[in-house]
Amino acid sequence: MAFKIxxxxxxxxxxGTAQILLDPQGxxxxxxxxxxxxxxxxxxxxxxxxxxxxxxxxxxxETIVTDPHVDIVVEVMGGxxxxxxxxxxxxxxxxxxVTANKAVISRYGDEIFTAANQAGVYVMLxxxxxxxxxxxxxxxxxxxxxxxxxxxxxxxxxxxxxxxRMQTEGGEFSDILADAQQLGYAEADPTADVDGLDAADKMxxxxxxxxxxxxxLPEIYCEGISKVSAADIAYAExxxxxxxxxxxxxxxxxxxxKGTPDTETRNFAFLQVRxxxxxVPKTHPLASISGVYNAILVEGExxxxxxxxxxxxxxxxxxxxxxxxxxNIAAILKSGGDAAKLHPLLSCSHQxxxxxxxxxxxxxxxxxxLVTRFYARFLTLDRPGVIxxxxxxxxxxxxxxxxxxxxxxxxxxxxxxxxxxxVREGNFRQALDEIRTLDTIDSIPSILxxx
Amino acid sequence: MAFKIxxxxxxxxxxGTAQILLDPQGxxxxxxxxxxxxxxxxxxxxxxxxxxxxxxxxxxxETIVTDPHVDIVVEVMGGxxxxxxxxxxxxxxxxxxVTANKAVISRYGDEIFTAANQAGVYVMLxxxxxxxxxxxxxxxxxxxxxxxxxxxxxxxxxxxxxxxRMQTEGGEFSDILADAQQLGYAEADPTADVDGLDAADKMxxxxxxxxxxxxxLPEIYCEGISKVSAADIAYAExxxxxxxxxxxxxxxxxxxxKGTPDTETRNFAFLQVRxxxxxVPKTHPLASISGVYNAILVEGExxxxxxxxxxxxxxxxxxxxxxxxxxNIAAILKSGGDAAKLHPLLSCSHQxxxxxxxxxxxxxxxxxxLVTRFYARFLTLDRPGVIxxxxxxxxxxxxxxxxxxxxxxxxxxxxxxxxxxxVREGNFRQALDEIRTLDTIDSIPSILxxx
Numbered sequence: 001m002a003f004k005i006x007x008x009x010x011x012x013x014x015x016g017t018a019q020i021l022l023d024p025q026g027x028x029x030x031x032x033x034x035x036x037x038x039x040x041x042x043x044x045x046x047x048x049x050x051x052x053x054x055x056x057x058x059x060x061x062e063t064i065v066t067d068p069h070v071d072i073v074v075e076v077m078g079g080x081x082x083x084x085x086x087x088x089x090x091x092x093x094x095x096x097x098v099t100a101n102k103a104v105i106s107r108y109g110d111e112i113f114t115a116a117n118q119a120g121v122y123v124m125l126x127x128x129x130x131x132x133x134x135x136x137x138x139x140x141x142x143x144x145x146x147x148x149x150x151x152x153x154x155x156x157x158x159x160x161x162x163x164x165r166m167q168t169e170g171g172e173f174s175d176i177l178a179d180a181q182q183l184g185y186a187e188a189d190p191t192a193d194v195d196g197l198d199a200a201d202k203m204x205x206x207x208x209x210x211x212x213x214x215x216x217l218p219e220i221y222c223e224g225i226s227k228v229s230a231a232d233i234a235y236a237e238x239x240x241x242x243x244x245x246x247x248x249x250x251x252x253x254x255x256x257x258k259g260t261p262d263t264e265t266r267n268f269a270f271l272q273v274r275x276x277x278x279x280v281p282k283t284h285p286l287a288s289i290s291g292v293y294n295a296i297l298v299e300g301e302x303x304x305x306x307x308x309x310x311x312x313x314x315x316x317x318x319x320x321x322x323x324x325x326x327x328n329i330a331a332i333l334k335s336g337g338d339a340a341k342l343h344p345l346l347s348c349s350h351q352x353x354x355x356x357x358x359x360x361x362x363x364x365x366x367x368x369x370l371v372t373r374f375y376a377r378f379l380t381l382d383r384p385g386v387i388x389x390x391x392x393x394x395x396x397x398x399x400x401x402x403x404x405x406x407x408x409x410x411x412x413x414x415x416x417x418x419x420x421x422x423v424r425e426g427n428f429r430q431a432l433d434e435i436r437t438l439d440t441i442d443s444i445p446s447i448l449x450x451x
Numbered sequence: 452m453a454f455k456i457x458x459x460x461x462x463x464x465x466x467g468t469a470q471i472l473l474d475p476q477g478x479x480x481x482x483x484x485x486x487x488x489x490x491x492x493x494x495x496x497x498x499x500x501x502x503x504x505x506x507x508x509x510x511x512x513e514t515i516v517t518d519p520h521v522d523i524v525v526e527v528m529g530g531x532x533x534x535x536x537x538x539x540x541x542x543x544x545x546x547x548x549v550t551a552n553k554a555v556i557s558r559y560g561d562e563i564f565t566a567a568n569q570a571g572v573y574v575m576l577x578x579x580x581x582x583x584x585x586x587x588x589x590x591x592x593x594x595x596x597x598x599x600x601x602x603x604x605x606x607x608x609x610x611x612x613x614x615x616r617m618q619t620e621g622g623e624f625s626d627i628l629a630d631a632q633q634l635g636y637a638e639a640d641p642t643a644d645v646d647g648l649d650a651a652d653k654m655x656x657x658x659x660x661x662x663x664x665x666x667x668l669p670e671i672y673c674e675g676i677s678k679v680s681a682a683d684i685a686y687a688e689x690x691x692x693x694x695x696x697x698x699x700x701x702x703x704x705x706x707x708x709k710g711t712p713d714t715e716t717r718n719f720a721f722l723q724v725r726x727x728x729x730x731v732p733k734t735h736p737l738a739s740i741s742g743v744y745n746a747i748l749v750e751g752e753x754x755x756x757x758x759x760x761x762x763x764x765x766x767x768x769x770x771x772x773x774x775x776x777x778x779n780i781a782a783i784l785k786s787g788g789d790a791a792k793l794h795p796l797l798s799c800s801h802q803x804x805x806x807x808x809x810x811x812x813x814x815x816x817x818x819x820x821l822v823t824r825f826y827a828r829f830l831t832l833d834r835p836g837v838i839x840x841x842x843x844x845x846x847x848x849x850x851x852x853x854x855x856x857x858x859x860x861x862x863x864x865x866x867x868x869x870x871x872x873x874v875r876e877g878n879f880r881q882a883l884d885e886i887r888t889l890d891t892i893d894s895i896p897s898i899l900x901x902x
Contacts, residue, residue, distance in 0.1 A: 016753060020596055028595035030795050126593065132754040134585075134593035141782075142577065142585035142775040144479035145471055285760060288739050302467060302767025303583040307760040309736060316753025324593040328796065332786070335794040343786040344481050345779065 003330045004037035006070035006095070008061055008086060009077030013100050013127065014039070015050045016319025017076060021326075022050070031323070034330055038064045040077075065090035072329055074322060075099040076127075084108050091115045091123070098325040100127035100318055106204035110214050113348035122332070122346050124325035129202040130155060130294045132317030133310040134324070139209040139298070141345045146300030148210040150250040152451075155202040157292035157312040158186045158193035159225050159245040163277075164290040166233045167242060173226060185292065195224035196275040199247045206296065207249035207273050211362060215249070215273055219364045223276035232377060232446050235407060235417050241279035241375075242287040246451065249273045252365050270365035279375050279450040286451075368426030373402065373450035375419050376432070379442040382414040386440045390416065393438065397431035399423045413442050419450065454781045455488035457521035457546070459512055459537060460528030464551050464578065465490070466501045467770030468527060472777075473501070481781055482774070489515045491528075516541035523780055525773060526550040527578075535559050542566045542574070549776040551578035551769055557655035561665050564799035573783070573797050575776035580653040581606060581745045583768030584761035585775070590660040590749070592796045597751030599661040601701040603902075606653040608743035608763040609637045609644035610676050610696040614728075615741040617684045618693060624677055636743065646675035647726040650698045657747065658700035658724050662813060666700070666724055670815045674727035683828060683897045686858060686868050690826075692730035693738040697902065700724045703816050721816035730826050730901040737902075819877030824853070824901035826870050827883070830893040833865040837891045841867065844889065848882035850874045864893050870901065 005021070007014055018039070024031035039052060040061035058064065065073050065086050073090035075097060077083055084104050090097050092115070099105065105112065105125050116123045126136045130153070139151075154160050158180065165176045177194065180186035192198045200220045207215040225245050236243050252270040280287045285307050289295040294312030299305050311317040332343050380386045387404055394401055400421045407415045420428065435441055456472070458465055469490070475482035490503060491512035509515065516524050516537050524541035526548060528534055535555050541548050543566070550556065556563065556576050567574045577587045581604070590602075605611050609631065616627045628645065631637040643649045651671045658666040676696050687694050703721035731738045736758050740746040745763030750756050762768040783794055831837045838855055845852055851872045858866045871879065886892055 020753065026598040028796075031596060133757055134589040137593055138585040138589070141779060142588055142772070145482060145774040145778055146771055147477040285739075288736075300771075302471065303771040304762045304765075304768055305760075306584055306762075308757070309760065310757035311755045314755075317755055320597055320751075320754040321593070323596040327596055328592060331794055331796040334792065335783070336792045341785065341787045343782055345479075345782040 002033040003071045003333065004035050004069050005326065006064040006067060006073045007036060007039045008064060008073065008075045008083075010039055010041045010048055010050070011076070011078070012315045013076040013318045013322060015048055016315035017074060017322045018050045018052060020319055020323045028327060030327060030330055030334065033334075034326060037070055038067060040064045061086055062089070065095060066093050070095055071333070072096045072098060072326055074326065075101055076322060080104055080107065084112075087112055087123070088115055091119050091121055094119060094121060096121045096329045097123045098322055098329070099123065099125050100322055102128040102198070102201040102205060106201040106217050109205070109208065117342065117347060120342060122329055122342065123348065124328060124346070125205065126325050127318045127321035129205055130296055130308065131310060131312040131314060132320040133294060133296065133308045133312070134321070135206070135296045135308045136209065137324075137328075138308065139206065143298055143300060143303065143306070144345070146303045148251070148298060148300040150248065150299045151206050151210045151296065152250075152286065153203065153206065153247045153294070153296040154244055154286060154289050155206075155247050155294050155296065155312065156193055156196075156199045156245060157294060158190065159196075159199070160289065160294070161185050161292050162194070163225060163228065163233075163243055163245065166228070166230060167237065170230055170234065172230050173228060194226050196222045196245060199245060199275045203247035203249060203273060203275055206247070207271070210249060210298065211251070211271060213271070213362055219273060221274040221276070221367050225277045227446065228277050228448070229446065232448065235377065236279050236375070239279075239403070239419065240282050241450070242282060243277055243448070244280050244286060244289070245275065246278040246280070246286070247275045251362070269362055270369070271362035272365045272370055274367070274370075277448055279448055281451065284451060368424070368429065370425040371422050372425065373420050373422055374428050375417070375446070375448045375450050376444060377446040378416045378418070378435070378444055379410065379413045380416055381440045381442065382409060382412065383440055386414065387416065389438055389440060390418065390435060393434045394420070394431045396434065397427045399428050399431045453484040454522045454784065455486050455520050456777065457515035457518060457524045458487060458490045459515060459524060459526045459534075461490055461492045461499055461501070462527070462529070463766045464527040464769045464773060466499055467766035468525060468773045469501045469503060471770055471774045479778060481778060481785065484785075485777060485781055488521055489518060491515045512537055513540070516546060517544050521546055522784070523547045523549060523777055525777065526552055527773060529554075531555060531558065538563055538574070539566055542570050542572055545570060545572060547572045547780045548574045549773055549780070550574065550576050551773055553579040553649070553652040553656060557652040557668050560656070560659065568793065568798060571793060573780050573793065574799065575779060575797070576656065577776050578769045578772035580656055581747055581759065582761060582763040582765060583771040584745060584747065584759045584763070585772070586657070586747045586759045587660065588775075588779075589759065590657065594749055594751060594754065594757070595796070597754045599702070599749060599751040601699065601750045602657050602661045602747065603701075603737065604654065604657065604698045604745070604747040605695055605737055605740050606657075606698050606745050606747065606763065607644055607647075607650045607696060608745060609641065610647075610650070611740065611745070612636050612743050613645070614676060614679065614684075614694055614696065617679070617681060618688065621681055621685065623681050624679060645677050647673045647696060650696060650726045654698035654700060654724060654726055657698070658722070661700060661749065662702070662722060664722070664813055670724060672725040672727070672818050676728045678897065679728050679899070680897065683899065686828065687730050687826070690730075690854070690870065691733050692901070693733060694728055694899070695731050695737060695740070696726065697729040697731070697737070698726045702813070720813055721820070722813035723816045723821055725818070725821075728899055730899055732902065735902060819875070819880065821876040822873050823876065824871055824873055825879050826868070826897070826899045826901050827895060828897040829867045829869070829886070829895055830861065830864045831867055832891045832893065833860060833863065834891055837865065838867065840889055840891060841869065841886060844885045845871070845882045847885065848878045850879050850882045
């Protein structure tokens with residue numbers, strides 16, 4: 001056995017990882033040279049779905065990341081601490097690291113990758129985004145010859161499951177969430193999923209890789225799905241859209257209006273990075289991604305559109321990604337790579353990009369500068385002239401409308417659904433502020449962006 | 452400039468490749484260290500979409516593959532010869548090779564990879580399948596930790612374009628083919644595309660990688676789309692299917708009926724490898740892949756389903772794949788890999804698999820042993836009892852039916868469409884032979900498999 005693994009965590013993903021490594025027949029032959037050497041767990045006696053020799057398990061995780069025999073530390077325990085500290089200590093001890101921990105990487109990626117590059121080790125994270133879907137590696141390797149224009153993903157299975165069921169069953173968010181919790185598709189505390197925070201973690205990682213820039217979590221605009229109603233799903237359907245929680249990173253070329261904050265570097269541009277429920281045209285490849293599946297669509301020059309699709313979570317898919325990272329490191333070590341020269345496609349190269357440019361290539365675009373279509377639903381008094389007043393207010397703020405439909409009557413109130421053409425978000429918000437002051441307007445229950 | 456490219460061919464893909472390499476700004480920084488050193492062309496004076504210093508071009512391609520300064524030979528000329536000989540000569544001269552040539556690899560892969568492994572060089576072929584879609588590299592790397600069960604692809608853009616238009620417009624094959632030829636979506640001689648030969652080339656490559664086995668082109672069952680009629684597309688649509696030209700490689704576990712030709716190697720199994728028009732359920736991820744797009748769906752344990760989607764041809768996408776291979780080789784060379792030890796995930800490892808097993812792991816399953824659903828369309832005399840006779844004949848051969856629908860009358864003849872449950876293809880064929888002898892049966896215009 002050539003390569004020794006120190007596994008931190010033996011939960012769902014850890015057990016899945018061990019199962020692959022313990023049963024290498026019929027897989028890549030190099031897996032037969034990888035040995036599970038130590039496994040760090042919280043309790044030695046807990047029953048596990050995988051059988052390991054008792055002597056391998058320890059509750060002292062520090063001894064694993066400092067053990068001179070361990071080549072690769074595999075962090076699949078989750079959570080911020082002690083995961084972050086153990087990863088840093090492993091790096092300091094010259095171990096390569098494989099992690100499935102999106103939260104640690106999205107928050108402490110800079111610290112971790114800087115340490116890894118200094119120590120001459122790899123930190124691999126295929127499992128942190130999109131479960132088993134190979135997307136991190138394509139972004140680092142095959143797609144990196146392109147100028148990336150956008151990365152658009154359905155990267156949270158729980159919310160996609162809820163929205164898909166709302167679409168097929170017509171139910172309300174809260175009912176389907178409760179059912180999803182009972183079925184194990186949503187956590188007891190669903191906040192991270194339904195508020196879009198998990199998707200934002202993943203988009204911080206994808207955008208950083210796609211644009212060669214360290215995108216910080218607070219820079220990502222984030223809006224969850226809890227306000228999406230059965231009515232919106234039904235109207236979207238009629239208009240030819242599915243509602244999806246999208247994570248989007250998109251390059252905005254500078255325009256005279258937006259200004260060019262730094263014209264020295266030729267490619268300087270604005271970057272939009274955002275997570276929000278979105279009306280996706282049914283003809284778009286992401287519209288048909290349903291249930292717990294994830295998909296990531298990358299657009300670039302000259303490749304055009306490519307999309308990666310698969311199960312975004314679960315023991316098997318995530319373990320497949322973890323083991324593929326282990327295999328990648330083992331392959332580099334086996335091919336006799338010089339430890340002083342990290343493989344430039346496997347190591348983190350944000351530093352290289354930044355060194356080449358001496359600074360950031362992108363500024364994060366403020367949301368009011370976003371140019372997009374909008375969907376909005378209004379409850380109004382049922383009087384003649386209401387649509388005219390709405391149209392006038394939108395016109396006052398240069399918001400042009402694609403369609404205005406009175407969709408029904410709720411008691412005293414009429415319901416009107418508006419879809420705009422591409423407009424500046426700031427202008428649209430100003431129009432809504434004006435509309436809220438109209439005495440014929442009761443409320444604006446929904447405002448959603450359209451892809 | 453660290454790495455010198457000898458480019459063989461400056462057509463669509465060659466020019467696209469040169470365009471990326473000449474304009475590296477905003478792409479992976481390593482591309483700045485790659486230099487186009489020599490370009491082999493048939494005519495020096497032909498106008499090109501890309502401007503290169505005149506001194507780079509030569510019509511003497513041999514001098515490129517033997518030039519001691521050239522590190523990587525990029526073969527994008529197409530055709531069998533002289534491409535094959537030049538690739539072999541490049542390898543013999545210690546050059547790494549990047550090729551987009553599916554025909555050469557599917558026919559001479561064994562010879563080429565054996566030579567490359569002996570010479571200690573890489574032969575990379577991402578561009579040979581699926582245009583820009585990263586699928587070769589994921590199969591060699593990320594997915595190789597899985598036991599692959601099946602690879603199912605829409606890998607020919609021309610036929611998918613024709614079938615998609617037949618579906619949306621209701622036209623006949625020959626009319627839409629003629630139009631596609633005028634628009635440049637189909638070749639003047641469309642045989643390789645419409646007869647499924649191009650898809651078979653690509654499936655030979657995908658199946659070889661996915662199953663660690665050298666699949667030979669004549670082992671692939673191949674049926675084109677020229678017999679698919681507007682009527683079949685319309686009936687399929689009504690039944691909830693889209694008709695797609697699928698390339699399928701699928702592992703069949705041994706069963707007592709099929710026998711186990713070699714029980715010594717635990718994983719021995721049958722492999723189906725086939726290309727044919729197929730009814731795909733509309734809910735299946737491949738059903739919505741339309742126009743010139745390609746998609747490859749891989750199923751394995753424990754990853755489940757993953758799918759890769761993008762433009763399957765064209766200058767930009769294909770050049771993206773070519774340059775990603777160049778980048779991969781440059782990265783390995785830069786990280787100081789020992790020339791005596793090839794990177795096990797980038798080199799061809801079929802030899803390793805075979806050495807481990809001392810022989811083939813799969814036997815190619817004969818088509819009569821295939822178990823699948825069928826769709827068949829019959830023209831019959833318009834008499835009572837015809838459906839009963841059809842049903843009896845199918846029953847005689849253990850073919851159970853999912854649906855039988857009389858769909859219309861054509862002059863004197865009634866049209867009946869049958870969809871079977873999963874049946875053994877041999878049994879289904881025997882039933883059809885019996886049905887052809889019935890005096891109430893006029894003809895069987897269509898027989899298609901169902902996914």
